[in-house]
Amino acid sequence: MIIAIDFDGTMxxxxxxxxxxxxxxxxxxxxxxxxGHKIIPLTMRDxxxxxxxxxWCDKNDIQLFGINENPGQSDWTDSSKVYANMYIDDAGxxxxxxxxxxxxxxxxxxxxxxxxMFEEIENGNRIFGNTTLHERVVKDGI
Numbered sequence: 001m002i003i004a005i006d007f008d009g010t011m012x013x014x015x016x017x018x019x020x021x022x023x024x025x026x027x028x029x030x031x032x033x034x035x036g037h038k039i040i041p042l043t044m045r046d047x048x049x050x051x052x053x054x055x056w057c058d059k060n061d062i063q064l065f066g067i068n069e070n071p072g073q074s075d076w077t078d079s080s081k082v083y084a085n086m087y088i089d090d091a092g093x094x095x096x097x098x099x100x101x102x103x104x105x106x107x108x109x110x111x112x113x114x115x116x117m118f119e120e121i122e123n124g125n126r127i128f129g130n131t132t133l134h135e136r137v138v139k140d141g142i
Contacts, residue, residue, distance in 0.1 A: 001085040002070065003032065007043040007053045009090035013104035017049050019056050021103050024111035026060035032118070038065035042082055042089075088114065 005011060011029075012020030029039055039062060045053055050068065057064055065071065070083045077083070088109070090097060096113035099106075 002038045002040065002065065002083070003086045003088065004040045004042040004082050004084035005029070005087075006089035006091070007041050007045065007056075009106065010088060010095075010109045011041070011053075012056065013108050014106040015104070016045075019052050020108075023103075023108050025109070026062060028111050028115045028118075029062050030060075031115075033063055035122075040064065040066040040068070040070060040082060040084060042068060042084075042087070 005025075008014050008016045008020060011023075011025040013023055014020055033039060041053055041057060041064065043050060043053055054064070054067060066082075068082065073079070073083045088095060090107065090109050096110040096117070097107040098110040098113075099108075
């Protein structure tokens with residue numbers, strides 16, 4: 001599965017334009033990569049700030065499939081929307097957030113909850129869109 005993940009407020013706390021603090025994303029994302037999922041950071045950062053986000057991913061041993069783009073997408077569409085099977089963003093409906101004013105004034109993604117949700121999706125116990133992930137894998141060949 002291809003997973004597009006926002007950076008600020010999602011992989012790290014909100015500290016834009018600086019790179020925010022660790023919020024537990026890296027070990028969860030690495031476990032997904034180990035299970036064959038592909039990660040695309042999806043952010044509005046400009047080139048230099050995007051470089052900082054990529055360096056953070058590299059330092060946290062997060063192997064990227066693409067950066068703000070799906071590398072194979074241009075073969076079948078000219079759409080600017082990044083194709084992924086799942087999008088994780090602190091601004092997304094249903095994404096679990098938490099607030100810890102000791103590290104950030106703004107809410108950020110709760111990776112303990114995301115990990116549980118993802119495991120439920122992988123095990124077919126949570127609906128993903130209109131179908132379970134298992135049904136999507138069989139149908140779409142993900």
